[in-house]
Structures are given as structure tokens and as C-alpha cells.
Amino acid sequence: MKEVIADKVLEIVNTNIENGFISSNQFDADLCAAGMDSISFIRIIVALEEEFDIEIPDEKLLLAEMNTVSKITDVISSILKVPYEADSYVDE
Amino acid sequence: MIITKTRYHDLSEVLSHFNMPYAIVKGNVLSLLAYNSPIKRISGDIDILLNKDSRKEFVLALKKCGFISNAKNRESEVFMYAFSHQTPSFSKKHNAFSTDIDLNFDIFWGETNKEIDMLEFISDCIDLEILGYSIKSLTPIKALIQLILHHFKDMNSIFLLATRKSIKYNMFKDVYYLLKNNLDKISLDKLYGMSSKYKIISYVFYVLYYTGQIFDDEILKQYIEAFRTPEGESLLNCYGLCDKERKEWKYDFKTRLEAENLYDLIKDDLTEKDKEKIAINKRVFMGGTE
Numbered sequence A: 001m002k003e004v005i006a007d008k009v010l011e012i013v014n015t016n017i018e019n020g021f022i023s024s025n026q027f028d029a030d031l032c033a034a035g036m037d038s039i040s041f042i043r044i045i046v047a048l049e050e051e052f053d054i055e056i057p058d059e060k061l062l063l064a065e066m067n068t069v070s071k072i073t074d075v076i077s078s079i080l081k082v083p084y085e086a087d088s089y090v091d092e
Numbered sequence B: 001m002i003i004t005k006t007r008y009h010d011l012s013e014v015l016s017h018f019n020m021p022y023a024i025v026k027g028n029v030l031s032l033l034a035y036n037s038p039i040k041r042i043s044g045d046i047d048i049l050l051n052k053d054s055r056k057e058f059v060l061a062l063k064k065c066g067f068i069s070n071a072k073n074r075e076s077e078v079f080m081y082a083f084s085h086q087t088p089s090f091s092k093k094h095n096a097f098s099t100d101i102d103l104n105f106d107i108f109w110g111e112t113n114k115e116i117d118m119l120e121f122i123s124d125c126i127d128l129e130i131l132g133y134s135i136k137s138l139t140p141i142k143a144l145i146q147l148i149l150h151h152f153k154d155m156n157s158i159f160l161l162a163t164r165k166s167i168k169y170n171m172f173k174d175v176y177y178l179l180k181n182n183l184d185k186i187s188l189d190k191l192y193g194m195s196s197k198y199k200i201i202s203y204v205f206y207v208l209y210y211t212g213q214i215f216d217d218e219i220l221k222q223y224i225e226a227f228r229t230p231e232g233e234s235l236l237n238c239y240g241l242c243d244k245e246r247k248e249w250k251y252d253f254k255t256r257l258e259a260e261n262l263y264d265l266i267k268d269d270l271t272e273k274d275k276e277k278i279a280i281n282k283r284v285f286m287g288g289t290e
Helices: A002-016 A038-052 A069-080 B002-015 B027-035 B052-064 B074-084 B140-156 B158-163 B169-180 B188-197 B201-214 B218-227 B230-235 B253-258 B263-269 B272-286
Strands: B022-025 B046-050 B090-093 B098-104 B126-130 B133-137
Touching: A002 A038, A002 A069, A038 A069, A038 B074, A038 B272, B002 B046, B002 B052, B002 B098, B002 B133, B022 B027, B022 B140, B027 B046, B027 B126, B027 B133, B027 B140, B027 B169, B046 B052, B052 B098, B074 B272, B140 B158, B140 B169, B140 B188, B140 B201, B158 B263, B158 B272, B169 B201, B169 B218, B188 B201, B188 B218, B201 B218, B201 B230, B201 B253
Parallel strands: B022 B133, B046 B098
Antiparallel strands: B022 B046, B090 B098, B126 B133
């Protein structure tokens, strides 16, 4: 479930950042360094809230709290109460 | 006077449901501190300075007392929370007027990387009475600092310069009389010490310098010279709230002060990014279209 959220976050981020691109192995990359500014941040937040039908709490509406795909995914997952998923492992 | 009294009655009601530190700034409080009368200056709203952690509780208190948010849309709210150090203002309607309360969580602006410990800044607030209502306010020296930073923002914000007459004689009059009528509490040493602590020497120089362009006062001159630095001097003929946005004025201070439409003085300097920022700010703060 969290992977699905992350993929959708990535899609929304890449749609709204001009002149920048985040790949699927850059979930911890700084979005500001990739080109996210105040205007694209607002567009991303509004798009995320519409996509997931949520309202992101005020205290999370800070660049520092939402400046990577991972952080955004964690915030949305906690709002949606997605249970923690252990990393997959190989049972040897 | 009856409208102001009603507004402070409304504010009192809200404050009776709120138990965290705050300071009422500008408006009638500034009028009292600068001119010894709470109604010397006309003010349309009430500004409150709070620590960010108090926001939820204060908003609850506002709603409990019949105030509603003035946020125009979700985009506006997000912008305000994330970048403007404000939340949407709240209003309580009466028949012919409303009580408007603006919540502020910082004395700096969104474009700066300067930070302040707001709890510390409002920790030594004083009790004042406005038309029979007790409220808490900043000390005169901190009120001057807050006013100076507010005026620096007004004189340099590209959005404010583009959308309103944000350089006005009364701004400098307020600074002058707040200082002049509180010299016992705003000594040069104290003001310099506090400005150093908050790392705002150049901003204080900037606003005092321009106040000195209007008010010829020997004591003010001493303050200006004490605060003069190369960094402060480099800001004098520029506008813009950060290095990325900073541009040189093509017009002298007298022209800027007397201009009815400051946008005419800056429009040829604006980049596409500036124009986009102005448009989004307009939508957020003025409900205009992009």
C-alpha cells in the first residue's frame, strides 16, 4: 500500500516540478534541489490532497517536513493510517 | 471609538479562552506606545503575535467566539501556513463592521533564512489597557524592533510594492515617535544590543536612516550613525526581500515616498518569476485572479 502511495506521490511531484525530475530510486532526494519552489510546493500539496482525499495538517505544511518523496509518503500514509510494512526479506 | 471598543471586547472574549503567551502589536497598541493615546492612529484590524505551537489553540478560541476564517481557498491556506508566517485572518461580523484578527508567528518574512525564538521574544510582554480592556503587548523596545522589521518588509517586498502604497510618511512617523517617546526604555545601547542578538543591525539602520530623511533630529542621527554598516548601506538603494530578488531602485527616496503607484516605479525591473510570485500572492491575499 505504501508503495502505491509513493508511486502516486512521485507522479504528482514530477508533474508539478518544472525543469526537474525525480526518479524512482531518488525517494530521499531533496525536492528543492530538484527545482521545487514555493509555487510548485503549493500545487503539489493541493494535488496530493485531491488525489488522496485528505487534508494535510498545518504543522506538516512546511518545506522541511515535505521536501522528499519519502517524507511526503510517510505523512500521507500516517493520515491514511496505512500500517507499517516491514521491508521484504528473503527467508533463507 | 465605539467600533474600536467592540473590537477589543471581541478580542477579550477570545483571550479569555486562550492561556498561552501572545502579544498584540501595531494598531491601537502602537498608537498608545508612540503617541500616548490608543486612538491616535486609525487601525482596521488587530494583529496578534503568537508562537506557532499556539496556533491551534488560538484558532479554537476564535471559532468558539464566533470568528470565521477568511481563507479564500485551500491554495491560499497552504501558502500562508508554509510561506507567509501568517494564517488566514479571522473575522467576526457585526452589523456595519467586522472585527478582524490577523495571526502572526514571526517578525521576519518568508524569504529570509533568519529565525527567531518567538517564545523568547514574547516572554516579557507588558500589560496594557486599551479602552478599558487589558491586553498584553511587546515592550517598547521590542515593539520598535517588530515595527522596523515590518516596515523593512513593506518597503522591500516586491508583492507589496506592486499592489499597494507600501512606502508612506506615517510609517516613519510611527518609528520616530515610538523611539522619541520611549528613549528611557530604548537607549542606544539597549537597542544595539538587542539588534545584534537578533542579527538585524542592517534592517534597523535601513529604517532609521529613512526615518532620518524625514525627521531631522540629533538623537535620531546618533542612532543612525551607531547602526551604520556597509551591509546596511548596501541595502539603502535596493528593494527585494532576498538576494535572489534584490534590484536597484531607479528612483530616489522622495519619488518613492510621493508616488501614488509604486508598481509604476518597479514594473520594468520585474522578471517572469517576480510576476508569477506577485500573481500567486494576489490570489492568496487579495482573492485576485492570476
